[in-house]
Amino acid sequence: MVVKIIDIDLTEDVQEFIKVNADVTCSDLLKKVISDAPKGELLKVSKEIGSFTKIISVEIVTEELLAKELQ
Amino acid sequence: MLKNFSDSVVRTKYTSRILCDKYFTDWLLASEPTIKLSSFKKLMFIKSSSAEHKGTHNIMLDFDVKELLSKKAMNENYLRASFKEETYIHDSVKEVLPPEAHPDDEFCNRIFYAIWLANKTPYSCHIFTSPEQKEIYDKNQHLKGLTSVRVKTGAEALDKIDEFWKTYTLDKARYAFQNL
Numbered sequence: 001m002v003v004k005i006i007d008i009d010l011t012e013d014v015q016e017f018i019k020v021n022a023d024v025t026c027s028d029l030l031k032k033v034i035s036d037a038p039k040g041e042l043l044k045v046s047k048e049i050g051s052f053t054k055i056i057s058v059e060i061v062t063e064e065l066l067a068k069e070l071q
Numbered sequence: 072m073l074k075n076f077s078d079s080v081v082r083t084k085y086t087s088r089i090l091c092d093k094y095f096t097d098w099l100l101a102s103e104p105t106i107k108l109s110s111f112k113k114l115m116f117i118k119s120s121s122a123e124h125k126g127t128h129n130i131m132l133d134f135d136v137k138e139l140l141s142k143k144a145m146n147e148n149y150l151r152a153s154f155k156e157e158t159y160i161h162d163s164v165k166e167v168l169p170p171e172a173h174p175d176d177e178f179c180n181r182i183f184y185a186i187w188l189a190n191k192t193p194y195s196c197h198i199f200t201s202p203e204q205k206e207i208y209d210k211n212q213h214l215k216g217l218t219s220v221r222v223k224t225g226a227e228a229l230d231k232i233d234e235f236w237k238t239y240t241l242d243k244a245r246y247a248f249q250n251l
Contacts, residue, residue: 007152008149008151010080
């Protein structure tokens with residue numbers, strides 16, 4: 001069984017999460033998106049949690065995204 | 072406010088915890104879009120950047136979360152990014168009050184939880200609510216004479232969010248300057 005969750009956290013925390021937690025899988029493309037994301041921003045990270053945690057998408061929480069999703 | 076700079080992330084010691092009720096959330100959701108968006112964004116940053124209570128700085132009790140989600144008041148991801156859901160009936164709260172003293176009243180439950188939060192650093196908690204609920208909190212005997220728990224309604228709560236936001240942005244600027 002796999003559960004899909006969404007976490008919203010600071011860029012630096014997401015960077016540390018993928019660096020420190022060895023049970024996280026993430027494509028090279030998403031790793032680059034995370035490592036290149038501006039520090040001090042909020043990232044919306046979609047994950048699949050099974051035995052491992054797989055990051056499936058990453059978005060910067062911009063004003064536009066917030067306006068769209070907070071309706 | 073004291074500052075704490077870790078190796079790579081700006082962390083801020085805020086002067087009080089935040090306990091938000093469903094009435095404040097409804098009030099904020101009905102506010103002007105710019106105020107609504109900026110305030111929720113600031114709350115997310117405060118929750119994520121707290122030096123002492125990272126991820127749990129801003130609290131919303133389970134019965135408030137449940138009601139907001141049941142009526143689909145807002146996107147769950149952003150509600151949870153703004154506030155950590157906590158269960159009221161918690162062993163730690165029982166340290167403050169014996170089980171038989173726990174009333175079946177949502178306002179008392181929030182106040183007791185806020186008192187319990189104020190038993191930990193930074194020893195202060197603000198309850199955010201809507202202007203319409205001010206009188207109910209003001210009349211509650213458990214808040215009489217308390218200085219560690221204060222109620223902020225509507226615009227007062229926004230001022231407190233702005234105060235915390237300014238502290239965070241100042242820390243962030245200082246951190247960037249020190250790491251040039």
